[in-house]
Amino acid sequence: MTISKEEIMHIANLADLNLTDKEIEGYAKDMNEILEFANTINSVDTTEAKETIGTNSKYNVFRKDEVKNFENREKLLQNAPSSEDGMFHIPKVIN
Amino acid sequence: MELYEFTVHELAEKLEKKEITSEEITKSYFKRIKERDEKIKAYVSTLEEDAIKKAKEIDKARKEGKKLGKYAGIPIGIKDNMCIDGTKTTCSSKMLENFVAPYNATVIEKLNKEDIIYLGKLNMDEFAMGGSTEYSAFFKTSNPWDLDRVPGGSSGGSAAAVASDMAPWALGSDTGGSIRQPSSLCGVVGLKPTYGLVSRYGLVAFASSLDQIGPITKDVEDSAILLSLISGHDEKDTTSADIDAKDYTKALINDVKGMKIGIPKEYLGEGINKEVKEAILEVAKKYEEMGATIEECSLDVGKYATAVYYIIACAEASSNLGRFDGIRYGYRTKNFKNLNDIYRNSRSEGFGPEVKRRIILGTYVLSSGYYDAYYKKAQKVRTIIKEAYDELFDKYDLLLTPTSPTTAFKKGEKSNNPLEMYLADICTVPVNIAGLPGISVPCKLDSQGLPIGFQLIAKPFAEETLLRAAYTYEQNTNFRENKPTFKGGNN
Numbered sequence: 001m002t003i004s005k006e007e008i009m010h011i012a013n014l015a016d017l018n019l020t021d022k023e024i025e026g027y028a029k030d031m032n033e034i035l036e037f038a039n040t041i042n043s044v045d046t047t048e049a050k051e052t053i054g055t056n057s058k059y060n061v062f063r064k065d066e067v068k069n070f071e072n073r074e075k076l077l078q079n080a081p082s083s084e085d086g087m088f089h090i091p092k093v094i095n
Numbered sequence: 096m097e098l099y100e101f102t103v104h105e106l107a108e109k110l111e112k113k114e115i116t117s118e119e120i121t122k123s124y125f126k127r128i129k130e131r132d133e134k135i136k137a138y139v140s141t142l143e144e145d146a147i148k149k150a151k152e153i154d155k156a157r158k159e160g161k162k163l164g165k166y167a168g169i170p171i172g173i174k175d176n177m178c179i180d181g182t183k184t185t186c187s188s189k190m191l192e193n194f195v196a197p198y199n200a201t202v203i204e205k206l207n208k209e210d211i212i213y214l215g216k217l218n219m220d221e222f223a224m225g226g227s228t229e230y231s232a233f234f235k236t237s238n239p240w241d242l243d244r245v246p247g248g249s250s251g252g253s254a255a256a257v258a259s260d261m262a263p264w265a266l267g268s269d270t271g272g273s274i275r276q277p278s279s280l281c282g283v284v285g286l287k288p289t290y291g292l293v294s295r296y297g298l299v300a301f302a303s304s305l306d307q308i309g310p311i312t313k314d315v316e317d318s319a320i321l322l323s324l325i326s327g328h329d330e331k332d333t334t335s336a337d338i339d340a341k342d343y344t345k346a347l348i349n350d351v352k353g354m355k356i357g358i359p360k361e362y363l364g365e366g367i368n369k370e371v372k373e374a375i376l377e378v379a380k381k382y383e384e385m386g387a388t389i390e391e392c393s394l395d396v397g398k399y400a401t402a403v404y405y406i407i408a409c410a411e412a413s414s415n416l417g418r419f420d421g422i423r424y425g426y427r428t429k430n431f432k433n434l435n436d437i438y439r440n441s442r443s444e445g446f447g448p449e450v451k452r453r454i455i456l457g458t459y460v461l462s463s464g465y466y467d468a469y470y471k472k473a474q475k476v477r478t479i480i481k482e483a484y485d486e487l488f489d490k491y492d493l494l495l496t497p498t499s500p501t502t503a504f505k506k507g508e509k510s511n512n513p514l515e516m517y518l519a520d521i522c523t524v525p526v527n528i529a530g531l532p533g534i535s536v537p538c539k540l541d542s543q544g545l546p547i548g549f550q551l552i553a554k555p556f557a558e559e560t561l562l563r564a565a566y567t568y569e570q571n572t573n574f575r576e577n578k579p580t581f582k583g584g585n586n
Contacts, residue, residue, distance in 0.1 A: 008455065015413060015458040016420075017451055018443040027455055033514050034456060038402045038469065046475035061333040075197040081427030088422055091434050 003031045098123035099260040103317045106263060107166055110157070117150040117157075117168025117212065120263075124170055124214055128261045134584055136236050137246075137256040139175045140183055141215035146170060149212050166320065167210035172262030174253050175216035176223055177308070178297040179203050182213075186299050187231035188221045190419050190426045190445035200297020201332065202266060202308055202325045209324055214262055218252030221447045222416070223273055223301045225249050226519045229510045230449045237506075238281060240545050242584030244503040247277030253311045254281040258579055264312040264321055268298055270305045271404050272498075272523025275535035278311055279498035279548025282537040282577065284565070285311045286318045287523075289555045290530035291336035293322075294329035302411035303334075305404075305527045314575065315536065315566040319343040322558060338556065346559035347566045352386030354564060356551075357491035359394035362522055368501045374547040375497050378538050378568065382495070385571055387564075392491065396483045399476050400525035405517055406460050406473035407528075412450075413457025419445065452513060481529040488554040493564055495551055496522050498535040502545035522550060532558050536565045537574045544580060 008028045012019045019027065070076065073086060082089035098106070098120050109115045125143050132138055153168040173179065176186045178196035180203070185191045199207065220230040228236040228251025236251045238244040239259040246255040250267030254277035257265050267274040269287040278285025286309045293308045300306065310321035320343075327340030358379060363372050379389045421427035421441025428440035446454070460469035487494060500521060509516040526533040532555070535548040553561040569575075 003459075007459075011455050011459050011462065014462060015454050016439050016442050017446075017454065018439055019451075023448075023451075027452060030452055030513050031456060031459065034405065034517070035459075035469075037514055037517075038406055038460075038473075041399050041402045041406075041472055041476050042468075044396065044399055044476050044479060046472060046479065049475040049478045051471060051474035052478040052481060063330065070198075072197065075195075076423075079194055079197065079424035081421060081425075090422060090437065091431065093434055 003028055003035065097127070099127045099263070101263070102313045103166065103169055103263045103320060106169055110168060111165070116154045118147060118154055120168065121146050121150040121170050121212055124262065128214070131259050131261055131581075134237060134242055134581065135239060135255050135259050135261065136234050137217055137252040137259070137261055138172070138215045139185055139187060139218050139233060139252070142182060142213050146212045146214055153210050153212075164209040166324070168212065170212040170214045170263060171206065172214045172217050172253060172256045172265040173203070174219055174250050174265065174267050176219060176268060176299040177202060177266060179213060183216065184299065185216070186222050187219045187233055188445070188447065188450070189232045191299075192426065194424055198297065201294035201329045203297065205325050211324075217250070217256055217265060220249035220251070221450050222299070222412070223249040223268060223270055224412070224449050224453050226272065226276055226516055227504070227510065228252060228277070229506060230447060232447050235506060237584060238503045239579035239581055240282065241503060241543070241580070241582055244505050244545070244583070245280070247280035247499070247503065249273040250311060251277045254278050254283055254285065257281070257283045257311050257313060259581070264310060264317050266308055266325070267311045268306055268308050269527065270301050270408060271527050272520045274309045274311060275523050275533055275548070275550060276499050276520065279535045279537070280503040280546065282546030282548070282574070282579070283311055283313060284315055284318050284537070285309070285535045286322060286561075287526065287533050288322060288326065288558060289336070289532045291334050292326045292338065292532070292556065292558070294332040294335050296329055296331040300415040302408040303415060304411060305408055315562060315569045316344065316347055318534070319347055319562045319566075336556070343558060343562055346562045348563050349567050349570045350386070351382060351564050351567045354387040354493065355491045356382055356387050356389050356493045356495050356564075357392035357487055358389065358495050359397065359487075360391050361394055361397055362496035366500050366518070366521065367497055370541045371497045371499070371501060371547055374539050375495065375549055378549045379495060381568065381572065382564075385567060390491070392487060394483055394487065394525070396476075396480050397525045400480055400528050401517060401521050403473045403476045403480065403528055404520070404524040405456065406469050407477065409453045409457035410461050410470050411457070413454045413461065416446070416450070416454055421445070449513070477528055480525060484529045484531060492560050493551050493553050495549060498522055498548040498550040502541050502543070502547055526552050531555060532561055534561050534565050536568060538572070539574065540577055546577075
């Protein structure tokens with residue numbers, strides 16, 4: 001099985017990443033090596049096995065659906081690359 | 096002897112007897128950092144002013160006879176992926192280079208209650224993805240035993256700082272070995288607790304079903320102390336176990352008589368350096384002399400753990416890192432016309448090459464057509480690996496393996512070959528896959544003067560067994576007489 005450059009471009013697109021031609025080539029090579037290694041798991045018989053979602057024995061954790069306010073809005077907005085009137089600033093989406 | 100050379104339990108004793116002050120300890124560490132960090136480069140940022148101010152406050156409170164915790168006024172170094180309110184948390188990434196944490200991680204809240212002092216934030220592989228700290232977006236950290244070599248990773252800054260006395264202890268995080276492997280390569284003690292024992296709230300997420308915070312310390316007693324300070328249930332982390340905090344130092348009993356230790360033969364076979372293998376067999380012999388039973392066993396399915404790990408960890412990472420979009424926090428590109436440009440260019444410019452590689456791998460194994468073959472299959476093999484460990488723990492109290500297949504490797508040796516770098520984790524990764532606790536303890540130096548560590552693994556929440564066995568070994572041997580040489584570094 002080999003991953004083509006087109007597939008890497010498709011995956012990068014799904015992940016919202018731009019890649020240069022050189023990066024595409026490099027990642028295609030890496031991906032083929034890593035997946036060839038990953039394919040070794042196909043020799044494990046998993047017909048009886050259940051999927052694990054983590055290793056915790058507890059599965060669902062419930063709590064009351066209560067609003068807890070974060071008190072310091074300014075502190076959060078300080079990290080925003082751009083903000084205005086207590087809101088995150090982004091380019092216009094609707095024309 | 097300088098203050099920075101003592102362990103935390105020794106410092107605490109001196110504080111209690113009023114032989115020294117917190118200010119003296121803290122200043123001693125900053126002096127050491129100024130002497131050594133130019134070459135080691137463990138710290139991404141230091142917090143000297145705040146630290147000394149706090150130390151003075153604690154000294155005053157202690158003088159006035161106020162009731163303080165036993166470790167009040169002891170400093171610590173923190174891996175730069177844990178949030179300390181009001182300070183930078185960069186994850187050694189351009190993406191978070193200017194991110195100032197707006198709240199405290201739960202582990203920091205807990206340390207604050209004990210009046211612990213923060214020396215600074217420690218270097219790591221970007222977003223904790225790597226095994227050498229070479230993938231930090233800022234600079235590479237050096238191994239104190241040989242400056243031309245890596246300290247391991249991803250908590251390489253934490254391990255190098257403790258090994259070179261630039262912090263008495265530190266917090267690291269471990270997703271596939273990121274506490275234990277650098278501890279082994281730097282000759283210090285690294286403990287990865289059972290998944291769920293320590294809250295992950297405020298730890299920047301890499302792979303949520305695997306990540307765990309834990310102590311990196313000079314000795315086993317300090318490991319038990321720090322674990323006691325940071326563990327316990329936290330409602331802010333739904334995967335946090337319903338276990339109350341306890342005093343793990345009570346487990347420090349110098350006796351392993353009757354303990355059953357298994358050695359999975361697969362971890363002494365192919366790919367393990369000869370000197371490392373010999374060191375592990377010497378450790379086994381020592382345990383036998385001290386009264387434990389040693390038996391060879393098998394964990395055949397363990398050989399699939401690294402493949403399972405890279406599928407699951409990258410899948411979770413690709414999802415977790417979806418939040419970095421240049422809108423609410425983190426790096427934003429200057430090059431955009433519309434919203435989509437912001438998302439895409441910010442991510443492309445903000446993430447480094449290894450992070451992108453893992454996002455691409457993770458996105459691939461979760462994508463339509465490949466989900467069943469990779470992600471689902473890996474989750475099933477994960478179950479089988481966990482069950483194989485369960486069976487071994489029906490028979491044994493502990494498993495003994497190397498922590499790392501080799502001692503510290505040279506900078507640049509693996510950084511251009513991702514698969515080879517991934518294979519450096521073969522001994523530690525299975526423990527995360529199964530959610531078990533594991534500890535790395537230094538045992539000897541190899542012929543090049545580089546530390547070798549052994550790993551003990553226990554069943555879930557059996558940290559006390561782990562610590563007791565590690566403590567007994569340490570009490571009956573003398574690795575700590577070796578000191579880092581700081582050789583090399585002229586290249």
